[in-house]
Each structure stands twice: as structure tokens, then as C-alpha cells.
Amino acid sequence: MLLREVFRLVNLKDRLKKFAFSKGADLVGIAPVDRFHEAPEDHRPTDILPDARTVVVCAKRIPESVVMGEPATSYHQMMTVLTNQLDLIAFEVATYVEKHGGKAIPVPSDDPYYDWDQERRHGRGDLSHKHAAQAAGLGKLGKNSLLITPEFGNRVHLVSVVTSLDLDPDPLVAREMCRPTCTLCMTACPAKAIKDGLVDQEKCRSRVFLKLPKGFIIEACRECRKACPIGVTHTKSKSK
Numbered sequence: 001m002l003l004r005e006v007f008r009l010v011n012l013k014d015r016l017k018k019f020a021f022s023k024g025a026d027l028v029g030i031a032p033v034d035r036f037h038e039a040p041e042d043h044r045p046t047d048i049l050p051d052a053r054t055v056v057v058c059a060k061r062i063p064e065s066v067v068m069g070e071p072a073t074s075y076h077q078m079m080t081v082l083t084n085q086l087d088l089i090a091f092e093v094a095t096y097v098e099k100h101g102g103k104a105i106p107v108p109s110d111d112p113y114y115d116w117d118q119e120r121r122h123g124r125g126d127l128s129h130k131h132a133a134q135a136a137g138l139g140k141l142g143k144n145s146l147l148i149t150p151e152f153g154n155r156v157h158l159v160s161v162v163t164s165l166d167l168d169p170d171p172l173v174a175r176e177m178c179r180p181t182c183t184l185c186m187t188a189c190p191a192k193a194i195k196d197g198l199v200d201q202e203k204c205r206s207r208v209f210l211k212l213p214k215g216f217i218i219e220a221c222r223e224c225r226k227a228c229p230i231g232v233t234h235t236k237s238k239s240k
Contacts, residue, residue, distance in 0.1 A: 012100055013167040016093070020058050023092045024085055027059035027149060027156070029136025032169045036135060043115070043124055045162045049105050053166045056097075056104075057129065057136040058089050059149065059156040062225075064233060067155050072210060072220035079157065079219055083109045086159035093161045103164040109157065121202040129158035137170035140177045144185035144224040145199045148177040153231025154224075177230055188227035 013030060020028045033045045033052050045052040066078045090106035097104035107127045115124040130147040134140055139149035139156075146154040150173065186194045193203035210220035 023089045025058040026061045027138050029057045029138045029170045030167050031055045031135035049162045051164045052162045055132050056161040057133045059158050061152045062155040067225050076218035082157040090159045090161050097163050105162045107160045109159040121205050132160045137172050140173050142178045144194050154228050184227040185224040188223040
């Protein structure tokens with residue numbers, strides 16, 4: 001690769017990250033596709049874009065008071081808002097990449113996705129955003145399988161954009177985020193769905209959703225988010 005091209009790509013990485021921040025991202029990281037070798041078949045960046053070289057991962061913080069507070073309706077609506085905002089950020093990043101000569105495919109922040117086992121009530125996104133975020137140096141997976149960031153703990157929501165650009169990767173987070181002896185998230189889970197860093201999705205889904213009197217179904221449970229002390233800046237409210 002010519003030295004001029006190297007400088008162009010380094011400068012483009014900085015400008016792309018600055019652009020993503022300007023569109024509302026709170027964290028932005030770059031992961032090379034060779035950090036996804038252990039991803040399940042059909043869930044790798046190259047399954048989404050055959051000539052993929054890097055994945056741009058963006059995070060938005062979830063307001064701590066909403067996570068720690070009581071109204072599940074507020075938490076559900078905030079997650080809906082964040083999902084929409086992240087999908088818009090991913091769209092903007094993808095168009096930015098294309099304007100600069102690359103290809104880019106945004107992966108939905110939440111639904112829809114193809115991989116669903118109805119019997120086990122187990123789903124996989126087309127690309128795992130939390131694993132992509134770990135590969136992009138935004139944080140590390142905790143014992144409750146959520147991404148834990150140094151800045152905001154596990155109170156983040158994520159989106160990824162698979163690109164053909166050959167950008168320098170960001171360094172991985174070296175330090176462990178979870179204390180080896182900590183079991184707070186496992187103890188807090190009302191469904192007892194967390195074990196050895198894995199979450200039994202069927203057990204989790206049995207408690208995470210709540211049907212309100214008017215018929216709305218909301219995402220209510222976030223006890224494992226509440227229990228994690230990493231990045232918490234305010235006193236936790238007591239659960240009912």
C-alpha cells in the first residue's frame with residue numbers, strides 16, 4: 001500500500017469517527033474482520049458483506065436514572081428511542097463510507113434478524129453487536145453477557161456498520177471489567193437465567209417482558225443492568 005494511501009485511510013478513520021460522534025454516538029470503535037473468526041457461521045461480517053474489512057461500532061449511553069428508576073414504561077420507551085437513533089446513526093455512517101469510496105451495510109440495532117429458534121426462544125442478530133463492540137475496543141463482555149464499557153458500565157445500546165474500508169483497528173480493552181468473585185448480576189436475575197457468562201434466553205424472556213393492562217407488551221426487567229456497579233455515578237434506587 002502506498003504511503004499516500006496509508007495517510008488517507010488514517011485520516012479517513014479519524015474523520016469517520018468524528019462524523020459518527022457528530023451524529024449522536026457516545027462511543028465509536030473500529031474492529032477488523034479477523035477479530036470475528038470465532039463468530040458463528042452466517043453471523044460474521046463477511047456473511048453480510050463479502051469484501052468486508054472492518055466493522056464500525058457505535059454506542060449510545062442509556063440514561064442511568066432510567067435504568068435505576070422504577071417505571072418500566074420509561075425504560076421500554078427509552079430503549080425504543082435509542083434503537084431508532086442508533087439505526088439512524090448507522091445509516092449516516094454507511095452513507096459517509098459510500099461517499100468516500102467504500103461499501104457499507106448497517107446491521108439493525110435490534111429487530112429484525114433471521115436466526116430464531118421458536119422452541120428454545122433463542123435468537124441471534126445477523127451480527128452480534130456486543131461481540132463487535134468488544135472487538136472494536138469499546139469494552140468487555142460481563143458475566144451477564146452484556147457489554148461493559150469503562151465510561152458507562154453496561155448502560156449502553158449498540159449498532160454496527162460492516163464496511164469494505166481497510167481502517168486501522170482500535171486497541172482492545174486490556175483490563176477485566178468484572179471482578180472475578182462478583183456475582184451481583186447473577187443473584188439479581190429473577191429468572192436465574194445467568195450462569196458462567198451465558199444467558200438462557202428462554203428463562204430471560206419469561207421475565208423480561210411485561211403485559212400492561214391496556215395490552216401493551218414492554219421490556220421491563222433490567223435487574224442485571226441495575227446490579228452492576230461499574231460506571232454507576234448515582235445511588236441506586238431500591239427495587240419494588
